[in-house]
Amino acid sequence: MSGRLTARVRVQRPGLTVAAELVAEPGEIVAVMGPSGAGKSTVLEAIAGLVRLDAGSIRVDGDEVASPRHRVAPQRHGIVLLRQDPGLFPHLSTRENVAFGLRSRGAPARGSRLVADEWLERVGLAGVGGQHPRELSGGQQQRVALARALAARPRVILLDEPFTALDPATAASLRTMLGEQLRAARTTAVLVSHDALDAAVVADRLVVLEAGAVTQSGSVRDVLRTPATAFGAAIAGVNRVVGSVIGRGDGAVWRAGALAVARPGAEPASVAALFRPGDVRLEGVVAAGHATLGAAPEGSRVIWHARVARLEPTVGGVRMLVADPSLAVDIPVDLAADLRAGAHVRLTLPNAAITWGSPEPETAAG
Template sequence: MSGRLTVRVRVQRPGLTVSADLAVEPGEVVAVMGPSGAGKSTLLEAIAGLVPLDAGSIRVDDDEVASPRRRVAPQRRGIVLLRQDPGLFPHLSARENVAFGLRSRGESARRARAEADDWLDRVGLAGIGGRHPRELSGGQQQRIALARALAARPRVVLLDEPFTALDPATAASLRTMLADQLRAARTTAVLVSHDALDAAAVADRLIVLEAGAVTQSGSVREVLHAPATAFGAALAGVNRVVGSVTGHGDEAVWRAGHLSVARPGADPGSVAALFRPGDVRLEAPGASAGSGVVWPASVVRLEPTVGAVRMVVADPPLVVDIPVERAADVRPGDHVQLALPTAAITWA
């Protein structure tokens, strides 16, 4: 039976202190995202019981499973942790791998195998119950691992980058299957991922973890629509440029580096401008601002993207998506002129 997960923890690791609070309601899926080294895996390991707490507590419903003075064994928490490695038993068939958790809970061999076949069918692997892990693809092994976890009816499922080692097509298929099965089973889950698509497709809420601390939390839509940090903006695929409003009334202007935008009536202070890389245009010198703003920038580097080129510029730092054919016109160190419609800017 899925449970309510309440986490208020501090874990000290070499060079990093993870201090995070989160609550996951029964049947809810929460995604945790952050840059490498932010403490995401440490947070999952603490919940799973693999690392001790320095402060705080972890509860599933009313049961305290961890605190500095109490540490329930991982296998007794009703919590399952799935990693990139499916962790299947190589000597057992797919059916017996799924049945393992059921047998450990006291189910008869016959009933466990029948339920295992049912779960293999649910994850799209009907008819392969007799095959061993070495005979299966990475995607099939991940499906079996998920079936094994859900068949045991855990109170909480933790998923640590489950799709990272898979090719894009397999990952897309598994993402859809995971969302369907977690919701069908009403499973409480925490998903750590580096891909915003995982959060958008699977999760109800998104938590951003940076340098061991939660920097933003809300619905997936809220966080991606109004990112509070540069990392969140990168997840959402937007530029987040922090500047300051100076002046008053009709004279108020927001500035960041060489970029300035008239903001009549805005209050003075620090404000972030949000806009998409594709809304910025590379213009010829002397072009008119029209209904937007123009400013000079220096090119830092060029990066390939799907069907385009991303140009990283300075003063202020941001990224611009340009067509592949325009990439031949610019080089790192060049000075260019950029334009942006003011209607494309969201203020935060």
């Protein structure tokens, strides 16, 4: 049992107006990402009926469950909210926790226990039905909470950063399991997260929310490949450099600081260049005072000089941050050994590695 969710949310908060539209088709998993304070949790709470709307409406399969003048009781609208805290009842066994939603709707005790055991097995916790929450690890408790939510067969399930409090290994295991179980149950879901890996593994679609508004929405692949904002680029791990196309015809060149790229046929406009830090190659250190080498021919590579702003260690090497324009370059540890902040370096980038995008996003429907 899954429903089509249509959420048109407008909520006035101190210092922030959340005005966002989000649609999830039956069985679709939509991830919502955004910086702290963007209004992500407010959107979830409004959908769950825990925050009153100032304008807009929440509908599931066309049925209005919330508006400024109307609100269906949360226990009746078929929407379940799962937070970071599993919220298990400490005095109930694991089996009783999972069966709680069914029993509260009048389901027979024996049938509820059988369903609870089935869901515990599906989330990898077969045989722990008689244990209490205090006997389980944090990851196990989160699995129980998910089993409880799905056992109730909600029309929509909302997940508010369910992996944040877990260690990386446990989070990775739960992430995979969550995607598998949501798809097996064909449950419509909205997942709020700060980790792009959650979206990549679990979700069908990604919505980016910034300052209370949707700035980008699309397939996870498309949003992460061509982010529309600086925040989107940060979560996708790509450089997003905004520059201008100067000139026309065969002489058109896109320029941002010392970085210049030939763009034959492009019209003068502000354009964003998107490319991965690993696509930029460090060719060597150069003497201070050298400026750009200009644009390379179309289809070849871009060559320019940049000043090192700082160096940051990463799992696989070193991330070099350069200025004018500001961007990141991933380099091996051995190449970073003789580099210092303030050094001037020669960089190259294949033209084929660059994707072109709009400089500023329009407010998008989710």
